[in-house]
Amino acid sequence: MEDQGIILVSCGLFEKKLTGRVAADVSRELHYPVELKDCSLDISHFYNPGRRQYDANKLLKAISQRAPADAVKVIGMVRVDLYIPILTYIFGQAGLGGYTGVASLYRLRNEHYGLDPDYELLIDRFSKVIIHELGHTFGLIHCSNPVCVMRSSTYVEDLDQKDKQFCYRCRAELNRVSNLHN
């Protein structure tokens, strides 16, 4: 069976306009068709009342178990705050060279930092997180180029410093890996 392309799965309610724009960004940068899907996964199972956050590792595992086998990659999109046991929060998570990833919108909103809402910036940030996580699924590691999307971002201002694009070197590596995949 032929691969469908990249699938972005909404785990929770997302505005169509937002997911549509993000899908377009992802498709433009990764050169794969992108399909948007909803999922019925009950993410309350991954809620940790002690931390008032959701366990990204467990969520990622659940997304992997439900991921269709014919997609190139699958990214779960959530609106909730994610953590992994050792870190206070994360924007997203994906296995290096893996098949699935997860990205959270929660900490990307300007309002979270006491600033005026900025819808365009929110879309931009979410696209960057998703493209970054997809980069990891294609085996890309963090990049030292300050504007490359694979640059590590530990806080939201970091995201704003980089572009949505892969740098020349990461792009070449991505093309190499994609060619192997095809």
Add this chain to the structure above:
Amino acid sequence: MPNRVSILIVDDEESVRDSLYNWFIDDGYRVECAENAKKALALLDEKEFDIVLADIKMPGMDGMEMHRRIRALPRVPIVIIMTAFAAVDTAVQALKEGAFDYVTKPFDPDDLSHLIRNAATQVALKAENENLKEHVTSLVDVEDIVGESEPLNKVLREVEKVAPSDSSVIITGESGTGKELVARAIHSNSPRKYFPLISVHCGALSESLLESELFGHEKGAFTGAAFNRKGRFEMADGGTIFLDEIGTISAKMQVELLRVLESKTFVRVGGNKEISSDFRVICATNRDLKEMVAKGTFREDLYYRLNVVNIKIPPLRERPDDIPGLVKHFIQKYCTSMSRDMISIDPAAMKHLETFEYPGNVRELENMIERAIVVGNGRVIKLKDLPMGKEVISSSIESLDDLEKKHVTKILEKYSWNISRSAKALGVDRATLYNKIKKYKLKDR
């Protein structure tokens, strides 16, 4: 550098080991894990690690005891202790016994990155010391600065000279010449390269926004400020801050900036705690700051504070020898990013590019190539794929007489050689027009 640094994670909790493993693998480090101190020591016997990240509380031998044994190894790695909040006293004891640092679980992602970067810098410095005799002559991270012309080589020599120091640098040059690339090259070749390069486009921000961007703000500083926010100076701690379009900042911000540059301390908007940050400053502008100082629109003291070293990037028209190399570079870049086969450029198109004036400099050339690849046939870039509008009219080599001859011919042809109407259009009398026709030997074809 990171992929040469190896990390050993020692923790009895599998989820912690896995999370840390994935985090560091993504950063390009070599990572291995051990579930207890005994296995960790066995691994350390087998191979060398640069950094050991160890939990303090483990069944069997605890982290403290393991640390003591590690200190007895022939090659001692950097040890970072992980601890729960309640066990901070023990971690402090570990510091006294020589541990590099400690972190309390769960960590802030930024703290963890910072801590590991510090440790990795230490590792790198150690390695550099060991290899002191190996003289490094080549600059790194300058792939995007393309060209071999003398004016560009002069810039690169200046970058090489200034990079290792902590001096402030002003990069001047017309728009599109690559000031940010030069700033990046300076940072990447400086001892601060393992820390962030933070860019601020001063011209794009209003005064109040710039203040909040640069200094950050405290929770409650203004309506809606529900969380603390780091400013760019704080983010640049250990690294470099790049202030683009410095000539656009207001008089008030000039005063604030001067104060921060002199003290390297600042207070977040709405805060009262003084924060210090160790950063290097690189500025860029396409304005003449010296002239602005003379006119009183830019503070003289700030100008001298920033202008320790001035690197002037020549416009593209002053280094035409670099155009073929740049064209090749951009073709390669965009064919790769658009996942297309490499394409060539035909000689007429290249000649056109070599004689173009480029008011937008390298950025304009880059846009032209990108556009040509998009609109072209996918095999060869032809003249028709390039914008012709702003072509150089060879103004620098044409004389006034040449221009006059062309213009008079154009008008005569427009009015089908009707002398009266042509003379009127040119604003001269008929006799003068006859003289011009005679002078330039013009003929009705």
